[in-house]
Each structure stands twice: as C-alpha cells, then as structure tokens.
C-alpha cells in the first residue's frame with residue numbers, strides 16, 4: 001500500500017475562507033477582535049510559529065500584536081503584562097508562546113490569563129471544560145488534527161461518526177497543549193482511545209501500543225520516532241511533531257516525529273511535515289480569536 005499524503009495547505013486555505021466569513025459576521029455584530037502573543041526569550045520553534053501567526057493574521061486581516069519579553073524577565077513582569085492585556089478591550093485573545101524559561105512557573109502564568117481570552121485553553125478552567133467534553137475553546141493544534149482528519153474523511157466519502165466509532169485512536173505524547181486535548185477530543189468522537197508517550201520505546205513496548213491504532217496521532221517531539229514497524233497496515237497517521245534540526249550546511253529545517261518515507265509504504269494516509277497539520281494550526285488560532293470576540297460580547 002502507498003499512503004495518500006494529505007495536503008494540509010489546501011485544507012488550511014479552505015478553512016481560511018470559513019474563518020473570513022466568521023470574522024465578517026462577528027464584526028457586523030459589533031465584535032472587537034485582536035490577538036496578542038507573548039514571547040519570553042528566544043526559541044526556534046516558537047519563532048517559527050510566531051512568523052506563521054503574523055502571516056495568517058495579516059491574510060485574514062485580524063489585528064495581531066507581538067509582545068516580546070526578555071528571557072530573564074521576572075514572573076512579576078510577565079504577570080503584569082498579562083493583566084494589562086486582560087483589561088484591554090481591543091485584545092480578544094492572548095497566546096503565551098512555549099516553552100517558557102525555566103525560572104517561570106507555567107501554571108501560574110496560565111492561571112493569570114482571563115479565561116475568556118485564553119484562546120489556547122491553557123487556563124485550568126478552560127482545560128477543565130475541555131476535559132469534561134464542553135470546551136470553550138478547542139486548542140489550535142489538537143483542533144487542527146481533527147479538522148485534517150474530518151476533511152480527509154469527507155474527501156474519502158467516509159461517514160465520520162461510523163469511522164470514529166469503529167476506530168481505535170492512539171495518541172503518542174501527553175503534553176498539556178496537544179496530547180491531552182487530542183485524547184479528550186477522541187473521547188468526544190466515541191472512539192476507543194489509547195494514550196502512550198515516547199518512554200514506552202525505552203521498554204520496547206511502543207510498537208505494541210501504536211500498532212493497535214487505526215488512527216495514530218504523534219505529538220512526542222522526537223524526530224523519526226515512528227517507523228514502519230510501529231504502524232498498523234492501512235492506518236491513518238497524523239504527524240504533529242515540529243522539530244528543528246540542522247540540515248546541510250547548518251541550515252535549520254523542520255521535521256516531524258514520523259519517518260514518512262518508510263511509513264508511506266504501510267499507512268493508508270499520512271500528513272507530512274511541513275505542509276500537514278502545521279498550516280491548519282495557525283488558522284484555527286485566528287478562528288479562536290474571532291470566537292473570543294463573540295464570547296466577550298456575551299460577557300458585556
């Protein structure tokens with residue numbers, strides 16, 4: 001079998017049209033939207049994401065402002081910046097880029113966000129709502145994973161609820177921003193669900209778990225972790241990994257967690273990196289920013 005390589009850029013372009021309409025309706029109803037990202041210190045993956053966000057916000061004509069803080073900024077300075085944005089009516093959504101410098105307590109930073117502006121659902125209230133199956137926001141990366149799956153199913157003419165109910169979804173990676181939300185969303189689809197992390201490979205058990213997946217979602221942050229031997233024949237493989245590695249002559253390159261050239265011979269469909277889930281993620285972030293303006297109107 002040669003897997004179909006899913007075109008995430010095409011899916012992102014179609015989603016941009018949907019978000020443009022939502023933006024126009026929201027504006028016509030008096031909604032005010034704007035996204036502010038907070039970067040603390042320097043990180044290559046975070047800068048790559050920030051560049052994407054800037055471009056997508058501009059394409060969709062949704063105001064975006066980037067607040068850059070020094071990597072050694074004390075917690076009080078970060079919390080003060082968040083409080084100011086919480087009170088700014090021109091800002092509907094706030095995103096704090098990861099990873100945070102090690103001297104900062106992620107939980108304290110996220111808890112300081114106004115939950116209505118927390119477009120990535122990292123505040124405990126929003127994370128709790130998602131875990132309960134009643135999300136206020138669906139975090140962009142996990143949302144992009146299921147949006148890509150849903151678009152592919154529609155292309156294949158498969159009935160989504162029958163597909164999901166009849167499938168086991170295996171999620172590799174348990175991060176708060178991708179792995180855990182991907183599991184919560186799999187519950188909502190009524191799929192059988194397995195959650196595993198990359199440490200299973202230390203005990204040689206990774207394949208035993210991943211080979212059970214009709215759908216394999218990989219968000220471990222380990223380049224090339226998933227090889228052909230880890231994949232069930234005919235599975236749908238979604239690669240969420242964004243790893244910055246050195247290419248020829250030290251050029252930084254983005255690679256995923258899946259060895260595509262091997263897995264393509266075994267899977268039914270696979271998302272590439274770049275050009276898979278990534279391009280849909282930033283469009284979904286802007287979608288949440290527009291949705292946030294709707295919530296803010298309801299709260300007024």
Ligand SMILES: Nc1nc(=O)c2c([nH]1)NC[C@@H]1CN(c3ccc(C(=O)N[C@@H](CCC(=O)O)C(=O)O)cc3)C=[N+]21
Nearest residue numbers: 045046048049052096097098242254274275276278279
């Ligand atoms: N709070 C927070 N949320 C995040 O979601 C988050 C974060 N912090 N910190 C950094 C990582 C990294 N990340 C990327 C997502 C998409 C692309 C992306 O779209 N990449 C293109 C490739 C672009 C290229 O080739 O230059 C693609 O996959 O096609 C990149 C990077 C989100 N992250």
